[in-house]
Amino acid sequence: xxxxxxxxxxxxxxxxxxxxxxxxxxxxxxxxxxxxxxxxxxxxxxxxxxxxxxxxxxxxxxxxxxxxxxxxxxxxxxxxxxxxxxxxxxxxxxxxxxxxxxxxxxxxxxxxxxxxxxxxxxxxxxxxxxxxxxxxxxxxxxxxxxxxxxxxxxxxxxxxxxxxxxxxxxxxxxxxxxxxxxxxxxxxxxxxxxxxxxxxxxxxxxxxxxxxxxxxxx
Numbered sequence: 001x002x003x004x005x006x007x008x009x010x011x012x013x014x015x016x017x018x019x020x021x022x023x024x025x026x027x028x029x030x031x032x033x034x035x036x037x038x039x040x041x042x043x044x045x046x047x048x049x050x051x052x053x054x055x056x057x058x059x060x061x062x063x064x065x066x067x068x069x070x071x072x073x074x075x076x077x078x079x080x081x082x083x084x085x086x087x088x089x090x091x092x093x094x095x096x097x098x099x100x101x102x103x104x105x106x107x108x109x110x111x112x113x114x115x116x117x118x119x120x121x122x123x124x125x126x127x128x129x130x131x132x133x134x135x136x137x138x139x140x141x142x143x144x145x146x147x148x149x150x151x152x153x154x155x156x157x158x159x160x161x162x163x164x165x166x167x168x169x170x171x172x173x174x175x176x177x178x179x180x181x182x183x184x185x186x187x188x189x190x191x192x193x194x195x196x197x198x199x200x201x202x203x204x205x206x207x208x209x210x211x212x213x214x215x216x217x218x
Contacts (some may be wrong), residue, residue, distance in 0.1 A: 004150075006149075007072065008073065008151050010154060011154030012154065014060070015061040017060055018140075021194075022060065022090035027056075028058075037061065041162065043160030044119070044160035044161050047119055047159075047160045050129065050140075054132060054134050056069070057086060059085055059086040062077055062082075062087050062089070062153070063088050063150065063154060064077040065157045066089055066099060067098045068092055068147050069146060070145055070148055070151065071099055072147050072180070074087075074089060074099065074104060078108060081113050082112070084112070085113055085114060087117070089116070089117070089157075093138065093159075095138065097121070097145040098144065098145060099118050100122050100128070100135070102124035102127025102128050105135060108133055115134035118138070119137075121139045121140060121141045122137055123140065123141060123144070125140055
């Protein structure tokens with residue numbers, strides 16, 4: 001018999017990439033980014049922008065996992081987020097209740113979060129769009145979640161058929177998420193396993209340090 005997990009587990013002290021390095025990804029075409037990772041690395045096509053006119057961002061990913069029908073991990077991620085972070089929340093693809101609504105989206109926006117990505121659903125579309133927060137999800141449903149846990153923040157997660165790996169035993173995500181209306185790819189920055197930049201028009205990914213890695217997503 002399994003023991004009950006902690007209500008919320010948070011891995012702190014994330015080692016975020018240099019903002020100057022993240023900035024080099026802004027404005028890049030997502031298909032070029034995927035090509036630099038051997039044609040792989042994009043999340044499942046069903047994870048789409050809630051508002052296609054607000055669908056571009058780049059920033060270090062703060063990973064989280066929320067159990068189905070629960071959002072305690074979302075508020076844990078909100079507490080840990082720094083301005084410019086992208087909260088990437090796995091939800092086991094649960095589709096019976098929403099994982100985020102307009103109030104939570106407004107709180108994330110006020111905290112300076114760059115974007116929110118989930119394989120779950122959202123609610124309150126009009127209110128979320130009004131916040132201006134880039135948000136990718138698998139759809140819309142008005143059903144409300146609970147906030148009882150369990151959940152995790154900062155640990156490896158899998159969503160959209162892509163695994164987000166921590167780069168050390170301290171679970172410090174150093175992943176940069178870059179999004180556009182054409183899809184949501186991701187690449188790892190600062191990993192021990194990397195490939196030199198290639199097929200990079202205008203040298204958008206040229207950097208003096210390791211940058212592109214095989215599909216270790218947000």
